[in-house]
Amino acid sequence: MSAAAKNGSLGVYVSVPFCRAKCSFCNFASGVGNDAAVAAYVEKLTAEIRSARADAERMGVVLPDAVDTVYFGGGTPSLLLPEQMRAIFAALRESFSLASGAEMTLEAAPGQIDDALLESVMRDGVQRVSLGVQSFVDRESSAVGRTHTAAECFAEFEHLRNAGIANVGVDLIAGLPHQTAASWRQTLDALAASRVQHASVYMLEIDEDSRLGQEVLRGGERFHAPHVTSDELATELYEQACEALPAMGYTQYEISNFAQAGFESRHNRKYWQRAPYFGFGLDAHSMLLRGDGAALRFANTDELASYGFGSRTRPEIVDEDAAFEESIFLGLRLREGVNVAALREAFGARADALRLAVQEMCEAGWMVERDGCWTLTLQGRVISNEVFGRLLEPVEV
Ligand code: SF4
Incomplete structure (x- = not known):
């Protein structure tokens, strides 16, 4: 990642x-x-x-x-x-x-x-x-x-x-x-x-x-x-x-x-791995990479009557904060979870600042840290949105 x-x-x-x-x-x-x-x-x-x-x-x-x-x-x-x-x-x-x-x-x-x-x-x-x-x-x-x-x-x-x-x-x-x-x-x-x-x-x-x-x-x-x-x-x-x-x-x-x-x-x-994809047609979403490495997200209209040229949303740059959040909540959806070393390499102090929240999630039985990866337990998967919300509460970096 x-x-x-x-x-x-x-x-x-x-x-x-x-x-x-x-x-x-x-x-x-x-x-x-x-x-x-x-x-x-x-x-x-x-x-x-x-x-x-x-x-x-x-x-x-x-x-x-x-x-x-x-x-x-x-x-x-x-x-x-x-x-x-x-x-x-x-x-x-x-x-x-x-x-x-x-x-x-x-x-x-x-x-x-x-x-x-x-x-x-x-x-x-x-x-x-x-x-x-x-x-x-x-x-x-x-x-x-x-x-x-x-x-x-x-x-x-x-x-x-x-x-x-x-x-x-x-x-x-x-x-x-x-x-x-x-x-x-x-x-x-x-x-x-x-x-x-x-x-x-x-x-x-x-x-x-x-x-x-x-x-x-x-x-x-x-x-x-x-x-x-x-x-x-x-x-x-x-x-x-x-x-x-x-x-x-x-x-x-x-x-x-x-x-x-x-x-x-x-x-x-x-x-889930934040790899690029290009969507075409009604309500299709895209995430692509610019030459400078920044990710862009955009989507087509979901109104059939207005679908056609010019019906895409303006591309938005995924800034560092959003990229970090995406890496957590998309990565945790996967069985292999979030690789902690890769997260730290990509986001430095932001990744370290999550440690306490992850520890609390582990103590609650919602997450585990195994083989250098953070993953959700079955209990955590059931309430995944709550876990993501608590993990991504603003943290001091
Ligand atoms: S109405 Fe929705 S759920 Fe039903 S077949 Fe069409 S897309 Fe699928």
């Missing part, structure tokens, strides 16, 4: 913000779009990708030569037509050199990956598919507006395996309406039976940005809001996953992410 993040290779994120139906819990910038809206979006997206080099130059950014991860998220990018995906790949190849063996991921919904699309993206290098399953209990997934059943998920796993996709991930959510410890166990058992390589386990977020969140906050009855689990139960479900998944062969390599050996997401690791 260094004050300036690593600049060896680049990750690229491409946002495709269209879905067949909007899930009630979803707080992403995504929605249902008609064919014309999708086609118009792809036009703007490919233009944005083609202007990447010129944009980088204007910002004084040094783009790494090779792209070694590409992630198509959203949204449900598997709903695009094969020719639309080919146009996006063509734009990517015009602007970037895609490394051979680059990790390329396509997000998809079970039952919504057409054979022609799959064949096309695989020819372009996609070898990883991430499926939004959320729950293997049909009552729970239908309550939040998912359109698939558990049986359809298993049919999709088979479909992908037969097509030659050997790296499949699923997203699951703890805290959904109607969930219980027993039904969550059913979901975890189904995960084990699925033989997929990767699982992300998130806690349901209750906020104003989703219809379910709004309904819970106003005490309403729509969207099964009264049946959302308590915070305590959601926490227990998360802990249950942290304990059960390693026994099923999935190592927890990040607060929300579990993988079989060799199947960690290389793209997502870049976010």
Whole structure:
């Protein structure tokens, strides 16, 4: 880890913000779009990708030569037509050199990956598919507006395996309406039976940005809001996953992410390791490095109507204080944690000033110092935001 993040290779994120139906819990910038809206979006997206080099130059950014991860998220990018995906790949190849063996991921919904699309993206290098399953209990997934059943998920796993996709991930959510410890166990058992390589386990977020969140906050009855689990139960479900998944062969390599050996997401690791990534499309975020080593962060608008040229936020320089904080709260998300010697080399006295706070966290059972690294314990992972807040309270340097 260094004050300036690593600049060896680049990750690229491409946002495709269209879905067949909007899930009630979803707080992403995504929605249902008609064919014309999708086609118009792809036009703007490919233009944005083609202007990447010129944009980088204007910002004084040094783009790494090779792209070694590409992630198509959203949204449900598997709903695009094969020719639309080919146009996006063509734009990517015009602007970037895609490394051979680059990790390329396509997000998809079970039952919504057409054979022609799959064949096309695989020819372009996609070898990883991430499926939004959320729950293997049909009552729970239908309550939040998912359109698939558990049986359809298993049919999709088979479909992908037969097509030659050997790296499949699923997203699951703890805290959904109607969930219980027993039904969550059913979901975890189904995960084990699925033989997929990767699982992300998130806690349901209750906020104003989703219809379910709004309904819970106003005490309403729509969207099964009264049946959302308590915070305590959601926490227990998360802990249950942290304990059960390693026994099923999935190592927890990040607060929300579990993988079989060799199947960690290389793209997502870049976010936590502060390595550069360039995002394109609606609500896509970027972190790039300038020639002087300073990191720049910027993002695209999350309003579809205003997406296009000039809809990016002004790039902000990540100053030394912010870089230090990012190194702590992103590094601690990872299983290997924060390397203390590297932190000291990058930030000097700032790192030493954390010692007392770390000691308190260790005494509370939330962190441990092992092999020269600070890491979170299971208890610490459960309340990670509180731990980050306490660690980063202003300290005398
Ligand atoms: S959760 Fe995924 S599939 Fe559902 S609306 Fe949001 S982006 Fe679309």
